[in-house]
Amino acid sequence: MTSEPGEGDDARLSDAQLRALILGRDGQGAARLAFWQAATGGLAAPDAALERQLATDILATMGQVPPERLRARRGPMLARAASALRASAALSPAGLRHAAAPGDxxxxxxxxxxxxxxxxxxxxxxxxxxxxxxxxxxxxxxxxACDAVTVLPWDPVRDRVLLVEQMRVGPLARGAANPWQLEAVAGRVDAGETPEQAARREAREEAGLTLGRLVQVAAYYPSPGAVSEFLWSYVAPVDLPDGRAGIHGLAEEAEDIRGHLLPFDKALELVASGEIANAPLILTLFWLAGQRDTLRAALI
Incomplete structure (x- = not known):
């Protein structure tokens, strides 16, 4: 077996599948190897499956995106590669819709x-x-975009929720007069973590909350006509006493997030008035409107 220049020092190529993906048999292995190594900076992904998916994504951009740009965006690319792995492994029921077959x-x-x-x-x-x-x-x-989560903290005893508020560039780009949005806690699922772990991390970062139980509301594509993002939405039963809301967010991510405590019925009023115009939050509030008595009975 012949070796390409530069491969001998790269321990990642001990994975036979990764090696075959990068080196191939078409005479272009040296070019792919150099591009992949430059794009990754020699850094290894957390596991072999993620390494292979990341390499697939990187090589798909060869000749179109400079490797230094990919290297600078390693975090988002890892998150997107992890999203692709979750998508390929997920159950895909087709009782009513078309059951996709190879070649469709x-x-x-x-x-x-x-x-x-x-x-x-x-x-x-x-x-x-x-x-x-x-x-x-x-x-x-x-x-x-990569996979993401939303989580709505809900106090079943006081029947109140915690919403977060921040300026959003989506409404700003649309031309909205007020780009500040009321939302559930939200954020991306990083490579190496589960959606549940991401929800707990985001609750700490955006609301200063340590969550216990998570109740899944739905897992869905919010805008599948043009956006790859996939969401998991949760409700988190948690103690929300007076004074629990505050201003949070990570400085290194330029976050400025204000929390609001309000009665559940008031949140529904804000949906009706249009002040809440965030789809995952609306979906979660409507779901909770139908489930909160059952949940409360099981929790209290």
């Missing part, structure tokens, strides 16, 4: 138009139609 979607071209904290990709694809014919080629653009 064929991507003929993929371009990486932007790669930063988020990414934007353009795809040219064909896909199976419901009548059995093929639709395409069609061009689609997708905003690529």
């Amino acid at each position: 979607v064929a991507i003929s071209h993929l371009s990486h138009d932007f790669n930063g904290f988020f990414a934007v990709e353009s795809l040219t694809l064909d896909h199976r139609r419901f009548d059995g014919a093929t639709l395409g080629p069609v061009r689609r653009e997708v905003f690529v």
Whole structure:
């Protein structure tokens, strides 16, 4: 077996699958190896599966994105690679919808138009139609984001919730007069952690809360027509005495987050008035409206 220049010093290539992915048999192994090593800076991912997925994502950008840009965005890229692994491993029930089969979607071209904290990709694809014919080629653009969580702290004794408020660039970019939003605690799922662990971490960072039980509300794509982001939403029964809300957030992430304690019914009033205009929070509040008596009976 011949070696490519530079591979002998890289312990990561002891993984045979990773080695085959990068070096291949097409004579381009040296170029792929150099690009991958430059993009990763020689740093190893937390586990072998994540290393392979990250390498797949990195090599897909070769010739389109400079390796130093990828290296500077290692954290978001690891999170997106972990999201891809979770997506491929997740159950995909198809009792009513079409059960996807190999070949139902064929991507003929993929371009990486932007790669930063988020990414934007353009795809040219064909896909199976419901009548059995093929639709395409069609061009689609997708905003690529990693998996994320939301968690609504709820006090079952006082029947109050804790909301967080912060300025959001989405409404700002749309042209909203007031870009400050009322939300549930939220954040991305980092590589190496579960959605539940991410929810607990974000509650500490954004609200100063240590959570116990988490009740899953739903797991879903909030905007699948153009965005890859997948959310897990939770309710967290927790003690919320007067004075529990405050100003939190991580300085290194430029966060400025204010907490609000309010009765549950008041939160529903804010949905009706339009002051709460955040989809995951609305979904969670409506779910809790139907479940809180049952939850309270089980908890108190």
